[in-house]
Amino acid sequence: MSNERRIPSLTPCVGRCSTVFGDAVCRGCRRFSHEVIYWNTYTAEQRLAVWTRLDVQLDQILVPMLPLARLQHVEGFIASKRVRVLETATPGRKLYHALKLCEKHQHWAEDSGLGITAQQVKPIWQEFERRVLALATASYDFAFLRADAIRHHLLHSFDEDQ
Numbered sequence: 001m002s003n004e005r006r007i008p009s010l011t012p013c014v015g016r017c018s019t020v021f022g023d024a025v026c027r028g029c030r031r032f033s034h035e036v037i038y039w040n041t042y043t044a045e046q047r048l049a050v051w052t053r054l055d056v057q058l059d060q061i062l063v064p065m066l067p068l069a070r071l072q073h074v075e076g077f078i079a080s081k082r083v084r085v086l087e088t089a090t091p092g093r094k095l096y097h098a099l100k101l102c103e104k105h106q107h108w109a110e111d112s113g114l115g116i117t118a119q120q121v122k123p124i125w126q127e128f129e130r131r132v133l134a135l136a137t138a139s140y141d142f143a144f145l146r147a148d149a150i151r152h153h154l155l156h157s158f159d160e161d162q
Contacts, residue, residue, distance in 0.1 A: 060135065062096055
């Protein structure tokens with residue numbers, strides 16, 4: 001048996017799924033409900049597309065929120081805590097993992113490389129969660145509207161052909 005089979009694949013899941021309560025966007029990982037449901041059936045390319053969208057959102061939110069962060073230090077910090085990330089992980093993804101660790105262990109803030117104090121962790125985390133969920137929800141709404149427009153266009157084209 002290869003090592004690949006023994007190491008579970010990385011997933012965006014953070015163990016706080018709200019899609020089971022009917023949310024279209026998970027409050028934990030911010031995947032769309034259908035992405036949560038079908039994740040294990042996705043190809044590597046489909047998974048990477050989801051990871052990429054989520055990482056772009058983290059970059060948009062966390063990089064500006066943590067301007068004093070030292071990325072190389074953050075990378076060492078999350079590695080020391082045995083956090084696994086994809087090789088393609090963006091700075092925002094790495095900042096997210098460090099901030100998430102500090103949210104659970106505020107006394108780690110000064111050693112995290114994030115450039116924040118223990119007292120700043122909770123308010124930054126709360127503001128991050130508010131912003132990233134709003135962005136993820138807007139992304140879902142836009143994707144839904146785009147898909148609906150495509151459906152209408154296809155139906156209209158089909159009707160013209162008849």
